[in-house]
Amino acid sequence: MTDRITANLPSSDFGATADFYGRLGFAVNFRDDGWMILSRGPLVLEFFHHPEVDKWSSWFSACIRVDDPDALLDEWREVGIPSDHKGIPRLTGFFKPAGAAPRMFALVDPDGSLLRVIDNRG
Template identity: 80%
Template structure:
């Protein structure tokens, strides 16, 4: 197995988190009362229980770097998430902040921000 790092994010409720990410193509690889791991191919998200996390003030985030963000965005748009910048959860379209790579963002149902970064554009700057 190659070296890797995975995001560790809060979940108010593992069943609800699993259902939310299931709509985005993730499947449970592991779950007990204190930890959950979801996989979507090589993409791995890990969750810890945090029933008190406030989804409107959460500062938890992670970066997902992919070679084909266009296809991933198109697939995730099929989940019917709002794009309103105040909605939680929400899915944005592409944006390119300054010299950072092209990306889109997902805010999950617990308020965690996932930046999906285009690997093909990542040579210009590192965002994390």
């Protein structure tokens, strides 16, 4: 097995989290009362149960680095996640933060966790 690290994010409702990420191509690999692991090929997200997470003040985040973010963004846009700048959940278009070399887009999940999807090619 290759060395790896995975994100650990809160979920107020494992069923809702699995449904949301399932629409994005993630499958449930493990789930019990306190922990859930989702994967989409080599992309792995782990969730801990946190019934009182405040999605409006969440500071949880993860970076997902991919070789073809254009294709991933196109696919995820088909799911119909809102693209406004304040809603939760939401999906942005590409942007390039000041001082950051690679371009990226962002996904905010229903619990307010921010996933930055970063272009490996940058």
